[in-house]
Amino acid sequence: MDIWDKNKRSECMSKIRSKDTKPELALRKALFARGFRFRVNDMKLPGKPDIVLPKYKTIIFLHGCFWHGHEGCKYAYTPKTNTKFWVDKITSNAERDKTVFQKLTALGWNVLIVWECEIRHTYKHDITPLIDRIEGAILSNSIS
Template structure:
């Protein structure tokens, strides 16, 4: 388990690249927020967690899989992860943040994922984007 990364994972990088291509800008892993969300949109007061289905006990096929050895250990570990995730989401929502969880299995359908992210975040920020050219004279 020492080789299991907590930041810059493959699913996280997929979501980050997609959001960046859609025009969204964000901060990474804010240590001041409960659970250190993967993506933080401070101006919108929204955060996104990107969870692996197995590690966080998603109800999909991959998340429901239990290793054949040390089942008691793995069930307890995933259960603790789920409890911690629920506490973090609750703390963030009580502080006025909107929270979205993106599951690893949702990365397969990029169009649906893009729509889900855009619906959660609203329109992309205009910061850093070129301004439209003015057509009139300045007075």
């Protein structure tokens, strides 16, 4: 049972950003500074990927740990109220992610996932190690 009525819950949920979040902007800024050019939220591809690097045939998703069910992460908890709804919702999201990744891989794309917990606090400080790792994955894919 929800503590708020449907309209209040809708208002609260509408304030949760799904794109152009601070971590996403920090990641895009760092990739751009490294010389990578990309498209954002490309609706022509399955799953509307967060970042698409056509030159490298690579896609990057920045996943929220809670919403996408990041196993073993402290941010991927199950709420204590309306538990069944949330378990079903997060399981459904994870299944959809898997289907999207399979479709993209079948189309020849390399799919990278950056988890919220990897960038959550570092985007304010130094994301160089994360960007180094992403750059390595992008370039190793384009060479092979």
